[in-house]
Amino acid sequence: MLEFIIGLYEGFLANPAVEIWQDPAYFIQNVAGGLMVGILYSLVALGYVLIYKASGVFNFAQPMMAIFATLALIMFHDKVLFPAIGTGYGLTIVLAIIGSMVMMLILALLVERLMLRPLVNQPEIILFMATIGLYYFLEGFGETMFNKIANSPVPMESLGMEIGPFFVGGVMFQKVDATAAAVAAVMVILLAVMFQKTSVGRALRAVADDHQAALSVGIPLSVMWVVVWVVAGAVALVSGLMWGASAGAVDFGMVFVALKALPVLILGGFTSIPGVIIGGLIIGVGERIAEIYWSPYLGDSIESWFAYILALIVLIYRPEGLFGEKLIERI
Amino acid sequence: MNATARKKANENAETMLSVEHVSLSFGGVKAIRNVSFDIRKGEIRAIIGPNGAGKTSMLNVINGFYHPQEGTITFKGEKRSDMRPHIAATQGIARTFQNVALFKGMTTLDNIMSGRTLRMKRNMFWQALYFGPARREELEHREYVEEVIDFLEIQHIRRQPVGKLPYGLQKRVELGRALAMEPDLLLLDEPMAGMNLEEKEDMSRFVIDVSEEFGTTVALIEHDMGVVMDLSDRVVVLDHGVLIADGTPDEVQSNQDVIDAYLGISH
Numbered sequence: 001m002l003e004f005i006i007g008l009y010e011g012f013l014a015n016p017a018v019e020i021w022q023d024p025a026y027f028i029q030n031v032a033g034g035l036m037v038g039i040l041y042s043l044v045a046l047g048y049v050l051i052y053k054a055s056g057v058f059n060f061a062q063p064m065m066a067i068f069a070t071l072a073l074i075m076f077h078d079k080v081l082f083p084a085i086g087t088g089y090g091l092t093i094v095l096a097i098i099g100s101m102v103m104m105l106i107l108a109l110l111v112e113r114l115m116l117r118p119l120v121n122q123p124e125i126i127l128f129m130a131t132i133g134l135y136y137f138l139e140g141f142g143e144t145m146f147n148k149i150a151n152s153p154v155p156m157e158s159l160g161m162e163i164g165p166f167f168v169g170g171v172m173f174q175k176v177d178a179t180a181a182a183v184a185a186v187m188v189i190l191l192a193v194m195f196q197k198t199s200v201g202r203a204l205r206a207v208a209d210d211h212q213a214a215l216s217v218g219i220p221l222s223v224m225w226v227v228v229w230v231v232a233g234a235v236a237l238v239s240g241l242m243w244g245a246s247a248g249a250v251d252f253g254m255v256f257v258a259l260k261a262l263p264v265l266i267l268g269g270f271t272s273i274p275g276v277i278i279g280g281l282i283i284g285v286g287e288r289i290a291e292i293y294w295s296p297y298l299g300d301s302i303e304s305w306f307a308y309i310l311a312l313i314v315l316i317y318r319p320e321g322l323f324g325e326k327l328i329e330r331i
Numbered sequence: 332m333n334a335t336a337r338k339k340a341n342e343n344a345e346t347m348l349s350v351e352h353v354s355l356s357f358g359g360v361k362a363i364r365n366v367s368f369d370i371r372k373g374e375i376r377a378i379i380g381p382n383g384a385g386k387t388s389m390l391n392v393i394n395g396f397y398h399p400q401e402g403t404i405t406f407k408g409e410k411r412s413d414m415r416p417h418i419a420a421t422q423g424i425a426r427t428f429q430n431v432a433l434f435k436g437m438t439t440l441d442n443i444m445s446g447r448t449l450r451m452k453r454n455m456f457w458q459a460l461y462f463g464p465a466r467r468e469e470l471e472h473r474e475y476v477e478e479v480i481d482f483l484e485i486q487h488i489r490r491q492p493v494g495k496l497p498y499g500l501q502k503r504v505e506l507g508r509a510l511a512m513e514p515d516l517l518l519l520d521e522p523m524a525g526m527n528l529e530e531k532e533d534m535s536r537f538v539i540d541v542s543e544e545f546g547t548t549v550a551l552i553e554h555d556m557g558v559v560m561d562l563s564d565r566v567v568v569l570d571h572g573v574l575i576a577d578g579t580p581d582e583v584q585s586n587q588d589v590i591d592a593y594l595g596i597s598h
Contacts, residue, residue: 198465198469199444199447199448199451199465199469202437202441202444202445203445203448205434205436205437205441206434206437206445208436209433209434209435209436209437210432210433210434210435212396212428212432213428213432213433213434214434214445215396215416215417215420216394216416216420216425216426216428216432216509217420217425217445217446217448217449217508217509217512218416218417218420218421218448218449218512219445219448220417271436
């Protein structure tokens with residue numbers, strides 16, 4: 001028994017600590033790498049939080065929206081605009097982004113009209129089921145529409161993104177990852193200000209809290225839903241672009257990586273924007289470090305399950321997540 | 332102004348809202364059957380009746396949550412076969428709910444600010460920017476909201492999330508949110524339910540002050556007969572969805588149908 005405990009101690013704490021001590025640069029390298037992956041998880045999770053906060057709907061289709069929006073952008077860019085006007089001093093990419101966002105706007109209008117409005121005041125689980133339907137619709141429709149460009153790379157050059165590593169104090173970073181992190185940071189700040197400081201944000205929070213009360217003060221429910229689905233569409237586009245850039249190409253298989261957003265949500269709390277950012281970072285770094293230092297004892301592919309175990313532990317001790325709002329219910 | 336003087340003043344007042352021959356049913360359940368009454372400008376109108384009489388359904392018809400199968404609602408001279416919540420709010424109808432419907436995660440201040448939604452002139456795009464004209468406008472509305480907060484004496488809880496407040500205070504915040512809309516017609520669904528005597532007296536005072544200082548027309552549902560008799564100018568009595576009496580508190584009190592409805596009839 002004692003031997004077993006000592007073994008655990010050596011394997012999980014002492015040996016990793018010695019390894020870190022002997023090669024700190026390698027450790028920092030991996031922490032940095034983990035942070036970069038984490039911020040990508042956070043971006044996908046952010047889309048879920050937005051829609052959940054504003055309409056109480058857990059949008060299962062969010063990662064599919066990311067792939068859909070990104071493929072739409074690539075299609076506009078590669079097949080329509082680039083052949084016609086070349087790089088056009090950045091005009092191509094701007095038009096492609098607008099084109100993709102118009103598609104997300106149309107999607108938002110259709111979702112509000114055909115899905116949310118008929119299901120108003122229904123239990124959350126019904127709306128959740130509807131978003132599963134949306135997921136498969138987007139997958140099928142997307143495969144038909146974009147089958148020629150699936151597996152295409154993101155137009156890095158037009159976006160002004162560079163590929164390759166750079167070094168800070170002997171630690172290697174990928175330029176793509178750094179760009180993604182910067183974009184994510186800017187988005188999070190913008191969204192936080194919008195939600196907390198503006199009247200649109202207040203109206204969105206009001207709608208999330210109580211549909212009837214929101215209606216009674218004259219908040220137009222349907223407009224707010226369209227607004228939030230468009231914003232979630234924008235987040236989807238950005239997260240799809242960043243994932244695609246760091247993975248090399250965009251295809252429908254990316255959706256499985258996006259599943260990591262679920263433990264991020266559980267960890268950070270479904271209603272907290274800062275929560276999902278920190279949740280994403282914790283999971284990104286945690287799984288990378290665990291993979292490297294614990295794989296001699298737990299076997300390989302820790303990265304594929306670590307996030308879920310972590311989420312499970314959080315669920316047991318803090319079901320509202322690290323930063324989520326505690327539910328107060330009067331009985 | 333005492334109650335009698337106010338009643339006199341109201342007698343010749345114009346009609347603000349009238350419902351005519353309204354019937355509402357949910358499947359086989361007839362919640363309201365052929366009910367007609369009016370609400371005059373500036374009065375405090377009570378809607379009373381035993382449980383399940385259709386009082387809340389009536390308020391829901393007036394502000395457009397429910398759409399009656401028959402009848403019309405005329406508000407400010409415009410006749411409609413049904414209301415829509417957004418139109419009701421735009422036209423100046425504010426309301427509170429039987430089971431407080433506040434935005435529980437938000438602070439008192441944000442809850443009451445949400446009542447200003449329709450008063451914001453800038454469009455969504457500007458509002459989302461937070462800077463410039465939208466910011467100035469936000470501050471103007473903030474001033475009005477502070478007045479409402481002072482009026483309701485809830486300064487001390489302005490930064491607290493309302494979900495954590497005691498019930499009596501939640502009801503007061505909900506009234507504040509409705510007042511922030513600067514409504515012409517205020518619908519109160521059991522504003523004093525679950526309150527102790529002191530809280531009831533406070534709330535009664537606020538309702539009278541709203542009516543007298545702002546000239547707001549009030550329609551309220553209430554179970555406490557003492558409160559109803561003190562506050563209201565005229566009373567509508569519903570029972571099983573049917574209007575059984577309509578008149579001054581004294582008239583209604585002595586009406587045999589009303590007594591039967593409340594006490595039951597011996598067969």
